[in-house]
Amino acid sequence: xxxxxxxxxxxxxxxxxxxxxxxxxxxxxxxxxxxxxxxxxxxxxxxxxxxxxxxxxxxxxxxxxxxxxxxxxxxxxxxxxxxxxxxxxxxxxxxxxxxxxxxxxxxxxxxxxxxxxxxxxxxxxxxxxxxxxxxxxxxxxxxxxxxxxxxxxxxxxxxxxxxxxxxxxxxxxxxxxxxxxxxxxxxxxxxxxxxxxxxxxxxxxxxxxxxxxxxxxxxxxxxxxxxxxxxxxxxxxxxxxxxxxxxxxxxxxxxxxxxxxxxxxxxxxxxxxxxxxxxxxxxxxxxxxxxxxxxxxxxxxxxxxxxxxxxxxxxxxxxxxxxxxxxxxxxxxxxxxxxxxxxxxxxxxxxxxxxxxxxxxxxxxxxxxxxxxxxxxxxxxxxxxxxxxxxxxxxxxxxxxxxxxxxxxxxxxxxxxxxxxxxxxxxxxxxxxxxxxxxxxxxxxxxxxxxxxxxxxxxxxxxxxxxxxxxxxxxxxxxxxxxxxxxxxxxxxxxxxxxxxxxxxxxxxxxxxxxxxxxxx
Amino acid sequence: xxxxxxxxxxxxxxxxxxxxxxxxxxxxxxxxxxxxxxxxxxxxxxxxxxxxxxxxxxxxxxxxxxxxxxxxxxxxxxxxxxxxxxxxxxxxxxxxxxxxxxxxxxxxxxxxxxxxxxxxxxxxxxxxxxxxxxxxxxxxxxxxxxxxxxxxxxxxxxxxxxxxxxxxxxxxxxxxxxxxxxxxxxxxxxxxxxxxxxxxxxxxxxxxxxxxxxxxxxxxxxxxxxxxxxxxxxxxxxxxxxxxxxxxxxxxxxxxxxxxxxxxxxxxxxxxxxxxxxxxxxxxxxxxxxxxxxxxxxxxxxxxxxxxxxxxxxxxxxxxxxxxxxxxxxxxxxxxxxxxxxxxxxxxxxxxxxxxxxxxxxxxxxxxxxxxxxx
Numbered sequence: 001x002x003x004x005x006x007x008x009x010x011x012x013x014x015x016x017x018x019x020x021x022x023x024x025x026x027x028x029x030x031x032x033x034x035x036x037x038x039x040x041x042x043x044x045x046x047x048x049x050x051x052x053x054x055x056x057x058x059x060x061x062x063x064x065x066x067x068x069x070x071x072x073x074x075x076x077x078x079x080x081x082x083x084x085x086x087x088x089x090x091x092x093x094x095x096x097x098x099x100x101x102x103x104x105x106x107x108x109x110x111x112x113x114x115x116x117x118x119x120x121x122x123x124x125x126x127x128x129x130x131x132x133x134x135x136x137x138x139x140x141x142x143x144x145x146x147x148x149x150x151x152x153x154x155x156x157x158x159x160x161x162x163x164x165x166x167x168x169x170x171x172x173x174x175x176x177x178x179x180x181x182x183x184x185x186x187x188x189x190x191x192x193x194x195x196x197x198x199x200x201x202x203x204x205x206x207x208x209x210x211x212x213x214x215x216x217x218x219x220x221x222x223x224x225x226x227x228x229x230x231x232x233x234x235x236x237x238x239x240x241x242x243x244x245x246x247x248x249x250x251x252x253x254x255x256x257x258x259x260x261x262x263x264x265x266x267x268x269x270x271x272x273x274x275x276x277x278x279x280x281x282x283x284x285x286x287x288x289x290x291x292x293x294x295x296x297x298x299x300x301x302x303x304x305x306x307x308x309x310x311x312x313x314x315x316x317x318x319x320x321x322x323x324x325x326x327x328x329x330x331x332x333x334x335x336x337x338x339x340x341x342x343x344x345x346x347x348x349x350x351x352x353x354x355x356x357x358x359x360x361x362x363x364x365x366x367x368x369x370x371x372x373x374x375x376x377x378x379x380x381x382x383x384x385x386x387x388x389x390x391x392x393x394x395x396x397x398x399x400x401x402x403x404x405x406x407x408x409x410x411x412x413x414x415x416x417x418x419x420x421x422x423x424x425x426x427x428x429x430x431x432x433x434x435x436x437x438x439x440x441x442x443x444x445x446x447x448x449x450x451x452x453x454x455x456x457x458x459x460x461x462x463x464x465x466x467x468x469x470x471x472x473x474x475x476x477x478x479x480x481x482x483x484x485x486x487x488x489x490x491x492x493x494x495x496x497x498x499x500x501x502x503x504x505x506x507x508x509x510x511x512x513x514x515x516x517x518x519x520x521x
Numbered sequence: 522x523x524x525x526x527x528x529x530x531x532x533x534x535x536x537x538x539x540x541x542x543x544x545x546x547x548x549x550x551x552x553x554x555x556x557x558x559x560x561x562x563x564x565x566x567x568x569x570x571x572x573x574x575x576x577x578x579x580x581x582x583x584x585x586x587x588x589x590x591x592x593x594x595x596x597x598x599x600x601x602x603x604x605x606x607x608x609x610x611x612x613x614x615x616x617x618x619x620x621x622x623x624x625x626x627x628x629x630x631x632x633x634x635x636x637x638x639x640x641x642x643x644x645x646x647x648x649x650x651x652x653x654x655x656x657x658x659x660x661x662x663x664x665x666x667x668x669x670x671x672x673x674x675x676x677x678x679x680x681x682x683x684x685x686x687x688x689x690x691x692x693x694x695x696x697x698x699x700x701x702x703x704x705x706x707x708x709x710x711x712x713x714x715x716x717x718x719x720x721x722x723x724x725x726x727x728x729x730x731x732x733x734x735x736x737x738x739x740x741x742x743x744x745x746x747x748x749x750x751x752x753x754x755x756x757x758x759x760x761x762x763x764x765x766x767x768x769x770x771x772x773x774x775x776x777x778x779x780x781x782x783x784x785x786x787x788x789x790x791x792x793x794x795x796x797x798x799x800x801x802x803x804x805x806x807x808x809x810x811x812x813x814x815x816x817x818x819x820x821x822x823x824x825x826x827x828x829x830x831x832x833x834x835x836x837x838x839x840x841x842x843x844x845x846x847x848x849x850x851x852x853x854x855x856x857x858x859x860x861x862x863x864x865x866x867x868x869x870x871x872x873x874x875x876x877x878x879x880x881x882x883x884x885x886x887x888x889x890x891x892x893x894x895x896x
Contacts, residue, residue, distance in 0.1 A: 330633070334788070334789050336786060442634075443633065443634070444633065444792060444796060445629060445634070445645050448800060449646070452649050452797075452801070452804070453649055453652050455667070456652070456656050456661065457656055459659065459661075459663040459664050460656040460659055467663065469660075471531045471663050471666040471667075
């Protein structure tokens with residue numbers, strides 16, 4: 001207990017130190033930093049002491065940096081070498097300025113007195129230089145830029161689209177975004193989130209397109225997050241969403257810069273978080289979750305076809321097992337007679353009620369899916385095959401479930417993979433069980449009751465001031481241009497109306513000027 | 522902060538919802554009973570009546586644009602009149618909810634669950650009504666924007682596929698039960714267009730007077746087309762008076778249509794439309810109930826009040842012994858409460874308000890200024 005009290009007292013003292021300024025006595029500074037960084041234990045925290053001579057006066061100095069985060073070559077070449085290599089004799093200039101102007105050759109130097117600022121900079125890979133008699137510290141940018149090189153997006157593959165994905169480095173992601181947008185009106189506003197982690201976070205928008213109210217709303221939320229550590233964008237997503245209890249995703253998360261560029265050009269706002277390859281887009285409506293970057297790269301007929309398929313897939317994934325139960329348990333009169341006879345003949349030989357059969361199959365499917373994700377890649381695929389053979393063939397042979405049900409569950413599983421948004425697919429998987437229970441209770445009446453309540457809840461949601469389940473006429477000035485269906489790019493001349501963009505028109509009425517001359521449109 | 526308006530599309534769908542709810546159940550049979558083979562004429566007649574009423578009310582309302590009907594009551598007769606009118610609206614919506622809940626539950630019992638007790642079926646509707654109204658009006662109206670077009674599509678598909686069965690000879694005698702009968706008894710069927718008077722209650726959500734008139738006109742026009750097409754199909758396919766037995770006229774039509782050999786059980790479309798419309802209509806009616814009560818009682822305990830009201834509707838809906846009793850009550854309520862409250866009262870109130878405006882201009886200006894400051 002005594003030990004705990006001692007430790008508490010120690011950390012209280014350290015906290016006091018952090019919020020103070022540095023002193024002009026170098027030993028005080030050195031001891032303080034050694035205590036803060038627990039230098040006897042933290043071996044990667046380097047304290048390098050040396051002496052510099054300026055105008056024949058010797059000054060004790062030291063630098064502090066993290067070996068793993070800082071670029072050693074840069075420190076050696078631009079800081080240590082010029083300082084200790086020779087004696088410096090400079091006239092008409094004080095020591096403070098002499099360091100930055102005549103000795104250190106590195107391009108990026110800042111001066112600060114606050115210990116808190118110094119620690120923040122050291123923690124992200126900068127090097128801090130302390131010189132005796134000076135009550136300031138020099139922060140030199142020596143960050144090591146080690147990160148995964150820009151590569152293909154892993155989870156959002158597009159055939160005709162760009163093959164570039166975001167990485168874990170915020171600088172690289174900003175660069176990618178600037179390259180894609182290429183507009184001087186793109187604003188990338190930097191913030192820090194996390195009292196301890198100080199994670200860099202950038203809010204991006206095109207200032208003469210995005211609605212200032214939405215931008216302000218996002219900034220407000222980011223500024224008012226009080227958390228110790230923010231590790232990635234997924235955590236931020238949960239922190240800023242307006243309906244945390246809702247199953248439906250309210251924010252789009254993507255690893256594709258082209259998708260971000262497309263959304264920013266419509267007047268939305270993106271949030272880039274350091275150390276995260278996923279960038280967030282707000283506000284997002286229900287229908288945006290069905291759109292993929294690929295849609296805009298294909299001919300509009302092809303895009304409409306795949307959007308239609310995706311809608312059917314979502315419908316099947318959510319409701320197919322429930323409809324099957326409703327029809328076979330409650331509304332047999334609605335099944336065509338031939339089909340009814342074949343279903344009845346099979347069901348007669350099975351021991352369990354249909355609801356049990358379907359729950360067994362659905363739970364087994366979820367089990368295979370979860371196991372497949374956790375398994376190493378090489379084993380994962382074989383697990384799928386084993387699962388399919390084991391669950392499909394064996395259960396039918398053992399007369400536990402009907403082949404018709406296997407077909408229904410298989411179509412449901414395939415459909416759930418066709419949902420483009422991972423979070424949406426997840427919510428559908430959970431809701432499917434609810435619909436199955438409702439269908440088992442009261443057939444179509446139960447399904448419709450659940451569906452209506454579900455839709456009303458979605459329709460009542462707003463994200464960043466925008467209705468989540470936006471109505472047809474609010475989606476676009478020209479409805480159906482880019483909501484469920486997609487119009488040809490040359491006819492899609494308005495930004496979504498609900499975004500209330502400062503510039504509502506995104507292309508001329510006649511985007512293909514030659515058509516205007518011919519009067520073809 | 523900008524004022525929050527509802528999109529015109531959603532509000533039109535919200536209003537059409539009221540027409541569809543009748544159309545999908547007993548409206549064709551009621552038309553047929555009144556007009557015989559002249560259902561189309563009855564439909565045209567009610568359409569003209571509704572348009573005339575819209576024209577009159579919109580003219581009377583011109584000087585009060587942006588002020589809800591309840592506030593106009595306050596202008597005429599102070600808080601007392603306001604509360605009396607709200608109470609009548611509350612009673613109308615409440616009784617309509619009770620009777621429609623029972624009617625739709627009975628219909629679903631007949632069509633889908635013949636062995637299930639009616640009290641069990643009603644629970645599903647009541648739960649949806651309470652939860653939806655707790656969620657809020659925005660969601661209800663946006664939901665109508667999706668449900669109504671889908672339901673209209675189902676109805677149109679059903680009717681299109683019955684075209685081969687239609688015979689114009691079944692429309693004879695062309696005057697049906699007689700011109701006098703149609704003009705007198707038929708006038709009560711203006712109740713099919715009752716929803717447009719709700720515009721004067723929810724007016725704060727509509728941008729301008731011009732939009733209000735346009736919404737009212739579009740609503741009446743679409744409702745007229747839907748009613749005419751349905752009653753025409755019913756009368757031209759089933760010979761009079763046999764078609765008077767078709768309680769679910771659209772259901773019979775959907776069974777008949779068959780949608781060719783590819784879709785054998787085409788009546789499923791009717792079932793889906795019935796469920797969609799019933800849910801959205803009951804939710805909208807219940808919104809009328811909760812809106813009226815919240816205009817009188819300002820409280821934060823909405824959840825409790827809505828739940829209590831929902832339970833009361835559920836209990837009252839189980840009082841009628843059978844569906845025939847429900848029809849009798851509905852007819853009584855329509856004639857003695859719904860028509861006076863939804864058509865006669867707004868027109869009279871607007872007329873009195875205009876007279877008062879002409880007599881005392883300074884009071885009118887003060888009232889308008891006060892209301893626009895409040896909004």
